[in-house]
Each structure stands twice: as C-alpha cells, then as structure tokens.
Amino acid sequence: MLSALDRPVATSVLLLGAIAIGSAIGGVAPEAGARVGALADPLVLALVTAVFATVRLEGLRELRRCSRLALIAAGVNFLVVPVVAFALTRLLPDEAIRLGVLTYCLAPCTDWFLGFTRLAKGDTTTGAALVPLQMLIQLALYPAWLAVFSGLPGSGVLESAVPALLTWFVLPAAIGLGIGLVARRVLPDRISASVEAGVDRAVPVIIALLVVALFAGNVGTILAEPSAFALVLGVVFLFFVAMWGIGEAVARAFRLRRDEHALLTITTSARNAPLMIGLTSIALPDQPLVVAAIVLGMLIEFPHLTVLTHLLRRGRREAPSVGPARVAA
Template sequence: MLEQIPRGGLATALFLAAIVGGSLLGSFAPGTAGLVAEFTDPLILVLVGALFFTLRLDGLSALRRAPQTMLLAIGMNFLVIPFVAFTLTALLPDDALRLGVLIYCLAPCTDWFLGFTRLAGGDTTTGAALIPLQMVLQLALYPLWLALFAGQHVESTMGETATTLLTWFVLPAAIGVAARIALHLIAPAERREQILATTDRSMPLVIAAVILVIFAGNVGTILAAPARFAGVLVVVFLFFVAIFVIGEGVARLFRLRYAEHALLTMTTSARNAPLMLALTTIALPDQPVVHAAIILGMLIEFPHLTVITQLLQRARRHPRAAVSIQG
C-alpha cells in the first residue's frame, strides 16, 4: 500500500509518532485515552474497507515472472515462520503472552514493507503483487491459528468469534470491493486512478490512527506489569534475528539477485501488527494481555526494519565488503 509513498521513512516516522502519542496518552491521561479508544471499532472498519478498496489484483501477473521469489516468500512466511515463532514463544511463561506474540509473528505485512523494500532497492513490482496473495492467506488462516494456538482462550467462544469476524471483516471487505467495482463502472480511468492514489496515500494515516487508539487503550496493561512483558521484547528480538539469518541462508542457497534478496528480507521481517491487533481486539475483546503482547512487537519491528534497510543499502553499495548480507 505504501507503493504510492515517495519515502517509506515518512510512513515509519508517522507510525512511531502514533506509538509514542498513544503511549503518552494512555500513561498520563487514562481518562482521555479511554475516550479515544472508543474510536477503535470504526477505525478498524475503515481500515479493512480501505484495504480492499485499494487492493490491486492487476499486479498478480508479475508473480508469473518471478515464481521462485514468490514461492520463497510464501514458504518463508507461512511455513518457516510459524515453526520458528512457535518454537521461540515456548520460552514465554504465560499463555496469553505466547498467543499475542504468535499472532504478531504469523502475519506478514501487507503495507509498509513495500516502502522499506523500495528504500532498500528491492523488487517492488513482485512485492506489490504479493500483497493481495499474502493478505488473503493470512486472513483465511487467522481462525485456524486461533484454533491451533489459542486453546482455552477461545474454546468456548469460537462460534462467537466466527460471527464477530464475519461482521467486522467480511462486511467491510465486501463494502470495499463493491465500492471498487462501482468506481470502475462509473468513473473514467484517469479519475479512477486519482481516487485510488489518494486513498493509497491516506492509508498510512488510517493505520497510524489505529495504532494510536489501540496503544492508548492498552499501554496501561503493559505499565501495570512491565517485568511480565520484558520477555516479549526478548522473544520478538530473537525472532527477528532468527528470521534474518534464515533469510540470508535462503538467499545464498537460491542465489537470489540483490532486488529479490531485499524483497525476501523485507517481506519476512515486517509483520502486519495493526490488522492482526485490530482483528484480535474484536475476536478476543477480553484479553488485554494478548493485545499488549502484539503491541510490544511493533516496538522492536521498526528499529529492526531501519537497521536491515541500512545493511541492505550498504551491501548494495559495497557488495564485496558486505558478503554476509549480499549472499
């Protein structure tokens, strides 16, 4: 979705500002934070609807030109990463914390990773084509992940969860798709592209708003027991290190070109925390610890993405001096 953003760093700064703003609001003005948190549901509806309104399926043809990169990205995100995440979360002593970190780790990003891919000089054409495919896969698998990993947290509410997800995901998604079809039927091509481009550019603002209100509503849970959540930061850090190392090995094994290598690194490093947090807030409304664990993942993710962007850029400029990154 950030394909339309000229500098991925601007979106990153926006998200970090939302994290800081929401955290400060929740810490120093809990009453106001409670009022702000009431905007979570409508913002989630807007986010899901806008995601599907701007979803571009015409780029899927690019996947035929890069089948190896596509298969490696899907294999890493939906086969390797679940195994690594499940293994590392076993280090956490709390079921709710484990569930939150698992949900965070299991969903590949469908928006800002493309901005970082562009900054690193990666293959953004194939990256854009991966967005709809990975979004559909992660959303289809979300109820399965809950059933497999949530255990007693949702056993008694799976029916209610399915109904809730239907209402809060399928309905806005259908509205977004219907609006896209209507736009195609009634608007000339030039006007249609202008509307889609404007909506694309507004997506970081919507995501930032979601991040802000959810942080404002949940940061109190983290501050109430900081020692309990310290392990989450360690596990998420280890997760990113492990995935980076595995990705480097895969890039070397399959002799990926630099652009393909950068794309694989970014799509396996960036996680879809806002959407997963939004869905989990709806599916498991009475699990603030789960929500807080997902939130903490973002605190590690953005510095991590910034660091690997610099490493990839350095490898691109000095391939001989950065053999370990270039593969």
C-alpha cells in the same frame, strides 16, 4: 509526501504518542477512558476498510511470471516463520502476551514492505504479486492459528470468532475493496493514485487512534505486567535477527539474485500489524494484552526495516554484478 523511511519514523512517533495519551486518559480519568475505549469498534471498521481499499487483487496475475521467488517467499513466511515464532514465544510468561506476539509474527506485511523493497533495489514486481497472495493465505489461516495457539477449543474459537469476523471484518473489507476498485475504474489515473495515497497515509493515523482507545479503556490491565512487555520487545528483536539469518541462508541456497534477495529479506521481516490489530480486536475483544503485544512489535519493526534497507543497499553497492537484475518501479 513522506518517504518510505520517513513514514516508519512518523508512525513510530504516532504509536508512542498514542500509547502515552491513551494511558494518561485511562489512568487519570477512568470514566473518560471507558468512553474513549468505546470508540475502538468504529475505528476497527475504519482501519479494515482503509487497509483493503489499497489492495490490488489483480496482482495475482503476475504470479505466473515470478512463481519461483513467490513460492520461496510464501514458504518461508508460512512454513518457517511459525516454527521460529512458536519457539521464541516460549520465552514469554503470559499466555495472552504470547498469543499477541505470535499473532504479530505470523502475518507477513501486505503494504509498506513494498516501499522498503523499492528502497533496497528489490524485485517489486514479485512483491506486488505477493500482496494479494499473502493476504489471502493469512486470512484463511487466521482462525486456525487462533485455535491452535490460543489454547481454546477449535470449535469454541470458530463459534465465537467466525461470526464476529464475518460481521466486523468481511463487510468492511468488501467495502474497502469495492472503493478501491471503483476509484481505479472510474476516476482518472492521477486522481485515483492520489486517493489511494491519501488512504494509505491515513492508515497509521487510524491505527494510532485505535491504540489510544485500546489503551484508554484497558490501561490498568495492560500496564499490570511491565516486565512482560519488556520481554515482548526482546523476543520480537530476536525474531527479526533469526529471520535475517534465515533469509541469508535461503538466498544462498537458492542462489537468488540481489533484487530477489532484497525482496525475500524484507517480506520475511515486515509484519502485517494493522490488519492483525483489527482482526484481533474483533475476535478477542476481552484480551487487551494480545493487542498491546502486537502494537509493541510495530515499535521494533520500523527501525529494523530501516537498518535492513541500509544493509541491503550497501551490500548491493559493494557486491560485483553477477547477472541481470530485474527491478520494477
């Protein structure tokens, strides 16, 4: 089984390979690229179903025991991050690419950040409680963010995006939640855990296949502005640097314990690219540049989280103990 650090490396390799394969198919054989591109819709359904099959809504019950840290983390993710992301994306010249980076930055991760939090000796109890909370908030805000940042009239976004999201997102999400619930209630714990782990490992593969389809069907449009995509990598890097500094300042201001500090740092850096790729492919089907920008953000995110984990673990070893730390497995 891949460790939490091996998985991002493998995912990065998968994404780079998917971009290369999709671009090659669409560039060399446009007709084949169009056929491969048509697979994007069923892959989106599979991705949304798989993502939600591993979500545990029962984690919301834990919020009573860790409400202070959860409020701080959610406040940074949903109040501070939009300001930082909006300011940095002003550096991008293309509106569609700017929207893609904004979409990527605005959604906090709800899955692999827990693995990095555990490696950094962070508070995974609060992290688990944050998963359903942040998932629900970002889903509720997504149509609003789209209306605000896309430049389209709010009524137009609602008319076009909401029906598509209900059909192509709510249904597979409900199926995914149902599969996860049934597996945990009916199957023995060991088998249920194996099924969940298998679905979790399948998510990067489904993303890679979706990237192949998106690039194969839209390679001409996507590669028309290579300099703009180079800027995407720079802006995402600046976003992560800014969030590191903000996390350090917030941790000092609220005198967070080391395990709380680690969770805050990881959850305000890790982004929910898989869900945003699925949602955006549904809501904006004629905007391949938006989805391409989200994919590029993932390529920066994984190395960044690996470095963060190393820094947090080293800081924990070097810092003297200042009080009891609560770390859940």
